[in-house]
Amino acid sequence: MERIAVATLGFVHRFLRRIWHFAKKDERLQSIAYRIRNSRAFSDISQHERMLADHVRVETYHKAICRHVHEGDTVVDLGTGTGILAFFAGQQKAKQVYAIDHSSIIELAKTLGAANRLGNVSFLRMHSSQFAPPEKVNVIIHEQIGDALLNEDMVRNICELRDKVLAPDGIILPGRFELFVEPARLKETLRVPYLWENDIHGIRYEAAEDWVRANVESVPQSRRITPEDVAEFLCEPESVLSLDLLTAKPDGVPRQLTFRKVATKSGFMDGYCLYFDALFDSEVSLSTSPFAERTHWNCQIFRTERLFVREGDTFDVVFDIPNVRDVTTWRINHKLAARQDDSAGQAPVPLLAGVR
């Protein structure tokens, strides 16, 4: 009896996963699936607790809102959650703050708005695509920022909202972003090699490589890590993608980034660390760099097999973002070329592709 139940439920589970897998390939279904997950995830109280506990996040937004929201402004806070950013705008004597969220959490925001006597904040349960205010707004506030910057559909949602509701001289907080993808070494205790790299007390795992490629749907390349896992970067950090939400297009996230980096020190690398900076103006910003003050955002590591890099070596990197909402589909391929004076004029030799 128990065995039949296990088998049946197992079958249903696999069937649903198959449908999910199919749905992931369609752009439209991706968007729908993302919205459903999103609307559920953000009615989870613990998410809001984590975001409110992130002092760097809260203080940076507060500072930016105090600087840029003025008496008489009309403001929209997209994805308001428990309402904190809308309340900050309300405190600035905005004429009207629209706090919108498609999750039921909006009811809590409403309760808190009343308790804090913020009469200039109104609460709307809807997706931003349904939002149609009677007048143009001066400020769009949002925190649609995923651990991997782009994976909460920020660019599409903000650009569509901007085109519909933002006054010609309006602003977006935060409006600019820089994305970083840096060759990094992880702390030894937290490094996770590919299965086939293992050789443990004489037990060699090379044979795993063919087996995994034949039997496993996909070998995970990216993994969420805490910023503390990173020991060092091997290059000088340099943004590989700049986004300005005032001028971006809804489909303005490139599907592929190609860039070159030069190692500024010698050492082992374990993969590429993805993080971002969010810029509110030329003076107010926050960074999720492993070497900045800790926020609630984690980093992603796109691992490579461990390799030794020499100062002056060149990384030629192709970074694919096939489905912007699903970081597990993002992929890095790189070629590492030894410094010219090491190889005396030879053409760069591809040492390794991160994903094979």
Added chain:
Amino acid sequence: MERIAVATLGFVHRFLRRIWHFAKKDERLQSIAYRIRNSRAFSDISQHERMLADHVRVETYHKAICRHVHEGDTVVDLGTGTGILAFFAGQQKAKQVYAIDHSSIIELAKTLGAANRLGNVSFLRMHSSQFAPPEKVNVIIHEQIGDALLNEDMVRNICELRDKVLAPDGIILPGRFELFVEPARLKETLRVPYLWENDIHGIRYEAAEDWVRANVESVPQSRRITPEDVAEFLCEPESVLSLDLLTAKPDGVPRQLTFRKVATKSGFMDGYCLYFDALFDSEVSLSTSPFAERTHWNCQIFRTERLFVREGDTFDVVFDIPNVRDVTTWRINHKLAARQDDSAGQAPVPLLAGVR
């Protein structure tokens, strides 16, 4: 069209969650559901990569297996995964090692066994309840150890296997465990207060408390943390549950632990940190304490509202484990009593119940 699809899929999603929620209340369904999740989760390659990358784990098992598996022994490795522990036993010239796993990962273990010429290891895809060897075994090796020690159904599975297959003088590696539940302060940057504790630039969240209690199914008390999140303990660590798998009963996990602790220093506490030690013999053990060398196991924090504790204060704690496989159901209630000489003979006053 898109809106109808969102609504429909949202409904199906909620329906399935409702069934899941119902299933969680039935002990038998719990066990079935756990097995399905488990059999899927452990065919995930990245899990195995993480476990193999945990040097503390691998080295401790290797040391224990070298000490306790002797030439000619018969050994079973329960939940063998990629087979590493079975291979270590094979290297000790065991007569026969049975490597069993109910996930498809067993095929990889088989491939690795052949590649490493370990002819004395045989691979069986089955649940331990179906395992029936022709002779009694001398050693049971297992790593059915969850982040919260008990949540991988270890006690039931090992005890049932032991009663069926272990020779009278046989041993279990690891055979003993100590569970710790220690009042702890978290690092400031990683502390997550209850929603209603927030007061941010004059925005007060007290009104959230009633709303959350009326509208949210359950306020998460436990949360998985990395050991690095813990700043300090407020008491001298002392085990609250000792398990000996040689003598335990399959249903030998108590549903409730009650214990008393005395603060050995003054300071803030944010909750109770749960971790464990695994003991292979009197000399070989590993600890997942936040202050021991890092393993791949994380800790759980059962948070309380932040409170200031004075040296000598007494914690009277009731720790409930209604569903051993689901840490989110585990709950702590405590009473904190001020040190006697502070309150001059008064009865202890309950300051706070962690879960209200």
